[in-house]
Amino acid sequence: QSALTQPPSASGSPGQSVAISCTGTSGDIGAYDYVSWYQQHPGKAPKLIIYEVNKRPSGVPDRFSGSKSGNTASLTVSGLQADDEADYYCGSYGGRKVFGGGTKLTVL
C-alpha cells in the first residue's frame, strides 16, 4: 500500500515558520481526524508531536501546530530553532494505518 505523500525536504532560517504537507486520500486523511505527526532525530526513535490533526501531547511546544483540509494535512513549525532540524513523518490511523514518506527539515 502506498504511503501518504510528503515533500522530501523543507528548510527555513531560525525564527521563521515552515509548513510540511501530507497528502492522502478520501479514505484516510479525508475521512478521519486521526492524523498524527512524529519528529525523529538521527539515530533516535520517533516522538509524537501532534495527534488527532491539531492536538499536542504534554511537553510539546506550541510552536508546533497541525491542521487539515480535505485530503491534506499540514504541520507548521513556527519560530524555528536549531533543534527542530529532524525528519518529520505524518501518520494516519483511519481506514488504513499508514505513514508518510518523511520530510527532512533543515534549519539554515
Next chain:
Amino acid sequence: EVQLVESGGGLAQPGGSLRLSCEVSGFSFRDSWMTWVRQAPGKGLEWVATINGDGSVKSYAEPIKGRFTASRDTAQNSLYLQMNNLRADDTAVYYCARNRAYNCLDFWGQGALVTVSS
C-alpha cells in the same frame, strides 16, 4: 516513567526466523493497544502490526501477513513479534510503540535492528 525496551534483534538468514520482544513498564499494559513499526536503513516508517489489549484483535501489513505474528503476555508485561520466512527486505530497525486512544503512537521503544542476509 513509561519505558519500552526491545530485544531479540540480530542477524538471520533468508528463510530464517527471529522473535522480537518488547518489555514495557510505567503504564497499564493490559489496557493498551500496541503496535510494531519498522524502518529500513535510510528509509521511512512502515506500520507492521497492531494488537489489542487482550491479544484477541490483530491486524497486519500486507508485506508481512502470513509470515509475522504479534502476541503479548500480560503477566510478563511483554509484547512479541515472531518473524518467520524472513527476506532481505525485512531488514530494518523494529520499534514497538503504545497506541494512544488507538489512533496514534505516543511512546516508542529504542528499536531493535534485524538484518536478513546470507
